[in-house]
Amino acid sequence: MPVRELTPTDALAYRLLTSSAFGGSVDPADPAASAPLSPGQTAIGIDSAALPGGAGGVLAAAARIRHDEISLGGGRVRCGGIAGLAVHPAHRGEGLFAELLAAVLARCDEESLPVSMLYPSNPEIYRRHGYQVVARVETLEVPLVDLQRLRSVPGRRTVPVTAASMPRVRALYEEVTAGDNAMLRRQGPLFPDGLPGQGWEAVLLVGADGQDRGYASWTRRRGEGPGLEVHEVLGRDREDLRALLRVIGSWSTVTESVRLRVRTEDPVLDVLPGGGSRPAGGTVPLVMMRVVDTAALLTARPAPTGLSGALRLEVTDDTVPAGTCRAEGLFDVHVADGRVRAVTVPRSGTTSAQSSAGPSAAHSPEATAGTVLLDVHAASLLLVGGRSLADARRLGLRADADAPAEALLDALLAGPRPSVLDAF
Structure with missing residues (x-):
């Protein structure tokens, strides 16, 4: 089964395939549906027309390989992040998944990506091809009454993050996470400059000497449940984390709890006061990697x-x-x-x-x-x-x-x- 690199003319067929597999809708008449895929990645696929009973203009299977970098104990290494791997319902059970994933790994090797990473929807099928669970992304629901107990931290102040100060946030992230393992470096075309997106807000923590000490980022949510989605709380030390959690606690006038995303062995877990935090409902995303x-x-x-x-x-x-x-x-x-x-x-x-x-x-x-x-x-x-x-x-x-x-x-x-x- 021939696997080929997708071109900009395949963008609509790819979006139709992935919307069918993962949900959502695509309007072929919308010009955005045919727009080229984001830079910084390679897309490969198998044409339906190349298979018995296949149809022209349809992809039987396809995947994207993100060109990422991850931290590696003080170093860094290029990583092939696998996204949007899907097989058309008409062609499932024909061995296309294994064929495509082998081609993905071969392409990672060809493009000098020594490790591959993905978030599996079905871990077992990826395990059969050498992937191994190495981490999970956890989200806690934290009652704000707990955070209100935190005392103020002297010598720290917070300032709003704007487009002008976003480079300071990126530099701080790079420094604080450099010694971690597997953290994305968040650089290159997949992480464009500027603020991340609509609704995203953050504060930057600054020390008395003017040094950037940490940041917290969130998105305000409406409706039932926690009213704040906290994406990250990163700081240089425990006092920085306490100061940032105290900022999160100030939202108690409009919501009773927040959802806090944490990394494996996150230092913030050792600073959270009280005993009211609990895992947020829903599936815990797993992270699988492969040499x-x-x-x-x-x-x-x-x-x-x-x-x-x-x-x-x-x-x-x-x-x-x-x-x-x-x-x-x-x-x-x-x-x-x-x-x-x-x-x-x-x-x-x-x-x-x-x-x-x-x-x-x-x-x-x-x-x-x-x-x-x-x-x-x-x-x-x-x-x-x-x-x-x-x-x-x-x-x-x-x-x-x-x-x-x-x-x-x-x-x-x-x-x-x-x-x-x-x-x-």
């Missing part, structure tokens, strides 16, 4: 200061056809002077069958800590950081290692658990 190029993903991560050593890593991947991407393989990993170097090792003399007996059965180069064996799900969980090989084993994933090699890899990948917040 596309193991060596490139490892190399993008800075090594912790003082950490040095070497190990051999083997990653197996039977979820996509061989050669689809560069997740699978043998890699010599060297850590020194704050850098990681990962070199692909030819398989001559060492095969997966030989190494499947265990770490010590695989040949390791001299002067290394030993060997680590991961399946693609374990690699996808671990290489974005914040998890240990023991975590992978608890999930039933293949993560075998010689003890010294396990200690070295765990130390290299240590840090906060992955978090993803996709917009300001």
Whole structure:
């Protein structure tokens, strides 16, 4: 089944396909329905006409690959964000999903996107193709009576965020989240300059010395339920977070509670007063990621200061056809002077069958800590950081290692658990 890159003339067909799959309506007579897709992404698809009984001008399946960047323990790496992957009802059950997703991964590899990320509507079908849940986006309902208990924080003041001051918000986000794992960098054509959108508001927290300390952003909601949707509360320290939560608490005159979006292990969770916060109703969005190029993903991560050593890593991947991407393989990993170097090792003399007996059965180069064996799900969980090989084993994933090699890899990948917040 031929997969091709979509062109601007395919925009209407793509929007009709995705509106059918995910809901919504598209008026073909509306010029906006035929407008080119947003820049900063690649769209690929399969024509219905190329299949038995297909129709011209219809896409049987299609997807978009967002060209994003994510943080990686103080570094950053390009990421292929998968969006709008859909198969036409007339062509479901014909293997198009697997064909298209393999093409997506191959295209990510071709475009130097070492890791892929998506929000799954059905996690299991993506798990079959090597994706692994690494994070979830949680929203809490917070009663404002709790936030009213917060004392004022001296030496802090808030100012409205305007188009002129929005670059300061972006710079602060970049700085505060730089050491996280998997946070989008929010740069490039997918994140245009200016205020995010209609209804979005924010305040910037400024210290007595004039330094920007944090920000909180929200959208006012009408109707039943919480009257405020709080998108982010980011600060440099606990006092900054308290000051910003106190601003949120000032909305108590018009609403009893707010919905607060939080990241994994969000520092704001340790500052919320009272015990009234609870998970907001609705589905908890999961975040899945998948290694596309193991060596490139490892190399993008800075090594912790003082950490040095070497190990051999083997990653197996039977979820996509061989050669689809560069997740699978043998890699010599060297850590020194704050850098990681990962070199692909030819398989001559060492095969997966030989190494499947265990770490010590695989040949390791001299002067290394030993060997680590991961399946693609374990690699996808671990290489974005914040998890240990023991975590992978608890999930039933293949993560075998010689003890010294396990200690070295765990130390290299240590840090906060992955978090993803996709917009300001």
